[in-house]
């Protein structure tokens with residue numbers, strides 16, 4: 001059965017016919033003041049390439065040019081297509097002649113975007129339907145998402161109009177990123193795509209390549225992603241759009257981030273949390289976020305909650321979070337265009353007013369930022385009914401509404417009718433180029449959303465100012481003889497980053513609620529927690545100007561930071577190790593983004609995502625089993641070695657060296673795993689730098705191989721000893737390092753003939769062979785540290801399996817005997833944690849004795865000592881509720897005085 005596509009068909013759902021926003025003149029008599037012009041000159045970054053005149057003048061000129069072209073076009077005698085006819089006949093009286101003409105043009109531009117969307121999904125040839133459609137023109141596999149696309153293109157076209165009229169700098173975030181063909185179509189129509197991908201020319205040949213590349217091998221994915229110019233957001237894993245948009249707006253006062261949010265996406269936890277943005281966006285300092293909640297009513301195969309709620313209910317939800325929503329609703333383009341234009345204009349006007357008021361009168365609480373609720377049919381303008389089943393306006397239009405085009409002649413005919421309904425011959429000229437009167441609707445230069453520098457390395461990419469690490473160096477005498485809270489000096493370093501970037505803020509710390517508890521509280525000497533909600537409730541270091549982002553949502557912390565980084569600024573996400581798993585999936589997605597982005601020459605590198613895991617599994621003894629989980633390390637180990645880095649600094653000075661490195665690095669995801677409590681400190685800054693640069697080194701002072709004077713650390717590349725110890729003790733992570741050192745001490749004290757080597761690994765990824773990770777040591781270097789065949793007892797921070805997987809390909813990997821976190825935890829003492837997981841000094845020493853070859857005097861005595869101590873420990877902690885004094889107060893001393 002064949003049904004002609006219908007333009008006016010009402011979807012069966014509750015989409016109301018009339019726009020809820022009264023139509024008002026959409027082209028203002030006076031040009032708007034662009035938001036950017038309200039920002040004090042000192043804070044304004046004029047990066048608008050190609051525009052040498054002030055933005056407000058440029059805007060007036062642009063608007064005048066458009067009006068001139070509109071008049072010219074209205075006189076042009078063009079055969080109206082069905083859509084245009086409908087548009088012209090149903091235009092509301094309140095829209096001026098030039099406005100209705102403008103909307104007619106915009107509608108044709110929208111048609112061009114929709115046409116190219118459908119063409120990308122279906123066609124491999126005959127891009128502009130110059131000949132009748134036949135099976136050979138159809139792709140063998142139909143992959144893509146039509147349902148969301150017309151709505152997103154509508155938003156894009158209206159943002160183009162706003163930019164053209166105001167000179168606003170707008171970043172487009174596509175939440176339902178599966179609408180990739182729509183975004184690609186718009187970026188192509190505005191000309192950016194051909195500039196970045198010169199082979200995709202603006203003509204027939206380029207159009208052929210554009211459609212063929214979509215969702216095909218060697219081409220581009222069906223989703224928005226790194227290859228999509230103007231994008232910082234993939235939208236493949238739904239839920240992060242509004243968090244990314246909010247992070248992008250922070251400290252970008254010129255920017256408006258327009259964020260399309262799917263009503264399905266709005267059901268996710270991260271998105272639900274993201275509505276809190278008004279409480280964290282400072283209108284005198286940050287840019288604006290304009291959420292556009294797209295209520296097309298359906299997900300893949302069912303309805304959405306918000307789609308079935310009334311306008312009043314959805315508006316109330318957003319209003320409760322502090323937004324000022326306006327509803328645009330309908331299925332008739334002739335009515336939706338003016339309503340949408342009015343809503344966008346009103347939103348822009350409000351943004352300007354809010355920012356102006358904040359600058360002039362100060363910030364007195366969260367702004368009621370505008371938001372748009374856009375209720376349009378899913379699969380709008382697509383086939384209304386297919387095989388007798390309603391398609392447009394239902395979940396069925398989510399992907400490919402006509403799925404049997406190659407086999408079913410009716411479907412093929414319907415597809416041709418659908419494509420021809422956009423009248424491509426009235427949109428593109430004979431060479432295949434978009435007609436000039438349509439092309440003129442797109443903004444120019446960097447104002448095009450596909451070309452915005454904000455989405456490609458940032459509008460003003462700069463390295464972070466870091467003071468010399470000597471400013472924060474912890475004085476270390478005899479290695480291991482003093483204790484200190486390892487993360488505290490890092491807090492001082494972050495404090496000075498805030499201080500030194502005050503004039504041009506480009507750094508933020510993101511943390512669920514634990515900045516102080518993580519010993520990073522020095523930042524509060526110079527800044528506050530950011531919160532715009534006001535109350536006299538005893539909160540400390542809380543203000544609207546604060547630059548420390550504390551919100552009890554790992555999703556928001558990480559999502560905001562990712563948006564901040566992808567627009568060229570720097571930051572750190574500090575979190576409990578166990579709860580970093582809450583946003584582990586975001587970490588995976590970010591790694592994927594960077595992995596793909598770094599293959600694209602045109603994409604500029606962005607500052608790395610740095611995740612500090614400070615409240616680690618070993619020292620959450622007071623919090624119980626729920627707080628013990630080093631799983632993020634396992635998660636990232638499976639991901640691309642081109643992006644992932646994992647550092648476990650054993651002490652403060654090594655943490656400083658690692659922090660300096662990761663804060664300057666780009667295009668990586670860096671995990672820093674280090675506990676915040678007081679731990680023995682081992683290396684001076686100079687030694688720490690050497691250790692950090694090598695990634696692993698022999699700690700000669702902690703072993704007994706060398707009799708003559710020796711350096712504190714020896715690296716494989718430089719001065720590793722040629723000796724062969726009886727046993728190697730390796731440590732990775734602060735708590736395992738302490739236990740391995742104590743085990744070494746026991747072995748040296750009780751078994752003096754045994755030669756022991758201690759190796760500390762700080763960069764976990766030196767362990768795999770170099771073909772598995774670029775940091776991997778060569779086999780020769782690896783064997784300089786660990787020997788070729790001596791047994792190695794390992795004290796490891798995380799799950800043993802994660803460690804073993806790294807050794808695959810090394811010589812005799814089974815000689816590595818790994819003790820790590822083995823999922824034993826409860827509320828207990830710190831030392832009991834290592835006992836429960838059989839990684840205590842006593843377990844490690846006994847393991848070493850089990851692994852050495854030959855007889856050594858004192859070995860049996862030591863085993864008995866260890867067993868006795870484990871029994872004593874057990875009895876002591878149950879009686880005294882804390883660890884044995886000799887454990888609590890243990891520091892390194894010479895084993896043989």
Ligand SMILES: Cc1ncc(C[n+]2csc(CCOP(=O)(O)OP(=O)(O)O)c2C)c(N)n1
Pocket residue numbers: 147148176178235236237238239261262263264265266268294296298299300304378398
């Ligand atoms: C976190 C996540 N869960 C599930 C999916 C699978 N998925 C892809 S599209 C989609 C429906 C999206 O609905 P909506 O956000 O309303 O977008 P639209 O209707 O505009 O396509 C789902 C569930 C996903 N991409 N991400």
